[in-house]
Structure formats: C-alpha cells, structure tokens
Amino acid sequence: MKTEVLIVGAGGGGYPGAFRLSEAGMEVLMVDPKGELGGNCLYSGCIPSKTIRELAQLHWRNRRLLDSRDPPDFNKIQERKDSVQLTRFVQHRKELTVHKGVSFVKGEVKFINNHRAIVQGEEVEFKYAVVATGSTPSRPHFPGAELCLTSDDLYSYRTSFRKLPQEMVIVGGGYVALETATFFNALGSKVHILVRSDRALRSIDPDLGGLLLKLLDPNIDVRYNSPILEVSKVGEKYEVLFSSSGNKDKLTADVVVVATGRTPVVPEGLEKVIEITQRGFIKVTDSMRTSSSNIFATGDVNGLAPYFHTAVGMSVAAANNIMSGNIDSDRVDVRGIPVTVFTIPPASYVGLTRSQLRTMNIPFIETSFQLGDDSMAQMYDERGGEIRLFFERSSLRFLGAWVVGIHSGFLINELTQAVVNGLTARQMSNVAEQHPTTNEAIAYAVRKLI
Numbered sequence: 001m002k003t004e005v006l007i008v009g010a011g012g013g014g015y016p017g018a019f020r021l022s023e024a025g026m027e028v029l030m031v032d033p034k035g036e037l038g039g040n041c042l043y044s045g046c047i048p049s050k051t052i053r054e055l056a057q058l059h060w061r062n063r064r065l066l067d068s069r070d071p072p073d074f075n076k077i078q079e080r081k082d083s084v085q086l087t088r089f090v091q092h093r094k095e096l097t098v099h100k101g102v103s104f105v106k107g108e109v110k111f112i113n114n115h116r117a118i119v120q121g122e123e124v125e126f127k128y129a130v131v132a133t134g135s136t137p138s139r140p141h142f143p144g145a146e147l148c149l150t151s152d153d154l155y156s157y158r159t160s161f162r163k164l165p166q167e168m169v170i171v172g173g174g175y176v177a178l179e180t181a182t183f184f185n186a187l188g189s190k191v192h193i194l195v196r197s198d199r200a201l202r203s204i205d206p207d208l209g210g211l212l213l214k215l216l217d218p219n220i221d222v223r224y225n226s227p228i229l230e231v232s233k234v235g236e237k238y239e240v241l242f243s244s245s246g247n248k249d250k251l252t253a254d255v256v257v258v259a260t261g262r263t264p265v266v267p268e269g270l271e272k273v274i275e276i277t278q279r280g281f282i283k284v285t286d287s288m289r290t291s292s293s294n295i296f297a298t299g300d301v302n303g304l305a306p307y308f309h310t311a312v313g314m315s316v317a318a319a320n321n322i323m324s325g326n327i328d329s330d331r332v333d334v335r336g337i338p339v340t341v342f343t344i345p346p347a348s349y350v351g352l353t354r355s356q357l358r359t360m361n362i363p364f365i366e367t368s369f370q371l372g373d374d375s376m377a378q379m380y381d382e383r384g385g386e387i388r389l390f391f392e393r394s395s396l397r398f399l400g401a402w403v404v405g406i407h408s409g410f411l412i413n414e415l416t417q418a419v420v421n422g423l424t425a426r427q428m429s430n431v432a433e434q435h436p437t438t439n440e441a442i443a444y445a446v447r448k449l450i
Contacts, residue, residue, distance in 0.1 A: 010032035144232050149258070385406065
C-alpha cells in the first residue's frame, strides 16, 4: 500500500494537518489506536477535565453566592462529561466524511525506516510522515503505585470512576495536580496534595505561581517537601506514607491520584529512524522537522509545549511545509502560545514575563490592574488576582502578560493577539473594551502607561 502522507495519531497534532493536506489534494492515511479523532485531549484530557471543572465551579458558585446546600451528584457530572465527549466524537466523524482524501484506520504503527511502516499488519510506503502520538500519564515507582489512579482514570470517556471521594490524596505539584485538587475541593472532597519539592508549578514564572497559590482555597492541604514513600490498601481506604521534614508521616484517603507529569508515546521502531532526546521526546526544529527531513513530529511527543492548541498550530505548520515541497515555509514560535492553568480560580500567561525578561536582561516596564476593582469579578465575588502586562521600556512594545483570577483563559487570547502582532501600549489603549466584561481591565492597565 502507498500513500503520500502517513499521519500517526488523530489528536490536535494530527487531524488539522490531515484536513489541510486533503484540501490541497494530497492523499493521507491517518492512524490512531483509539479509532476516534480528538486524541488524548478529547478522550481523557482537556475536554472532559474542563467539563468537570465548569460544573464544579457552578456548584461552588451556587453554594457561595446563593447559599445552595444541594449535594453534587457526581455520577450526573460524569454523565454530562461523557455526553460532551460523545458530541465531539460525532462532530469529528462528520468532519472526516467531508475530507475524502483522508483514510482513517484504527490501529498501531510500527516504523521500518523513514519511508516504510507496518499498519495493521500491512506494509505502507509513504513519502512524508507526521508523528502526533501524544503522551501518557507518568507513573512514579514506589510500593503500591499500582493502587493509584491517574488523570486517565478520572476523566476518560465512560470511566468507571463515578463516586465522589470524601477524601483524596494527589501526588504531584504541576498543573494537572492543582487543577484536579481545586475541582474536587469545589465539589466537597477533602483534598491533600503531596509536592515533592519546596514549590508547586515549577514550570511557570515563580511570581505568577505564587500569586495563584495564594488564591487557592485554604481548605486544600498542600504539603511541600513531601515525597511519597508507599501506598497500601487498608480495608476500603488507602494509607499513604510519605516523608515530611525527614520523618515519616501518613494520610488516609478514599482515592490516591498520581499527577507527576507525562511521558511521550513514540511509535515502535521510530527510535531507529530519527533522533530522540534523552528525556524520550522526538527532537524537532521550529518547522516541526525531525532528523529525517521527510518526517515531522507535532504535539506532546516533541516536548516543546504540551497543549492541544499548540499541537494544532504545529500540525498546520507541518502540513504547510509538506505542501511547499518540503521547504520550511512555516515555523512555530512557542513564546506566542497562551497557557492557562485551569484551577479554580485560574491563571494564564503568554509571551515573556518578569523572570524571563530579567534573565534575558531586557529592559522592561510593567503595569497592572487589580481584579478586585473589576465589575465582573465583583458580580461573582471573585475579587482576587490581577492582570499584569510587560512592555519593552524604549518602545512600549508589548512583550507578555499574566492574568490571575476570573476569566483568565478568555482574556489571555486577546493578549496573545497583541503579543503575536507586536502591538504597542498606544495601540492597545485605543481599544474600547466591551462593558461590563473583565476585558476592560486590559485597557485600564495599559492606559496607566499612556
């Protein structure tokens, strides 16, 4: 069997590029083990977890603002999550029917060399390949690790996890750990977080991380410098043994979740064809090209920026470079990618922020607006947090921003447009933002400089 382009993985790093290539008249074979489009994001990641987040936040707001005392029906919440996932599965199936040049196969891929692979027992010859196989939750090694759940168990389509735990221990200090903690805390679970080091959210600006952590519900029990030692089952409960200030301590919970990062999924045989980094990611250039010029790698598997929207941009860039005759006509700058930590409340950032600017010795000026003075934050009585904007000192060109607090995931998109297009403070201040929305805070912050 022959095809022009073999795409391995049907998530954000796969199907957008497949559709683009198909529209250009190219023949595409796309293969995914789930047999559905959407990848990990839809099957067990972004979409299901944020569905639970929105419903948890709704319950939390009703309790705080309307004095509601109705207990959450977690099974109904999971049913709603499943319904949203199914809606999007069906939506993607319809999209496939429109793109006649894309053949979709459920299965695994084994690479033979840079032009041949085995798909469902059949050898396939291809001119180009795009590897978009994503990542999977990492499992740390300690006694009893097999007793713990991962984010896949919590959020997968039609998961068996349907009962709200009274008490939960989460191992990890990254965004998945903190997001999950705030979701279940909002629904009424008692949540403990065991962070191995002295700081959570180590991948983001420490000032930004510190602001967010101060806004989290103090009912969430966060324990730093507390590496896990062992998990054991005692009756219907789980006993968690961990180190604390050099001593052993323990917690008892209904559920233990490990959220200690993700591991790239590299197709079998590919490690013999292209260069893999020491951390197991596929090494790529900013054009998404691997060490083999006809093979591209997009999304989580390349380790550059593990977010669905980044994967989409990478997928399109790879497709554009294939369509241009294998010339690098499109590149991805991950500094222009917005990132949101979807905790309750959330935090978002884009571009260069304070710690990066100082490290790079770039002269900058910053301005801010405290969300306590925002009308929308007042309506929801979620008045903590801020918008903080960073500009080049000499030109007042916009370099980056963070938003901590209500609606950060919406505001960051507008700020991303400003970063990517190199807007100045004057240009940003000329915008009449819709009232009453939190977006007004952007203009208020910028006008402090003009």
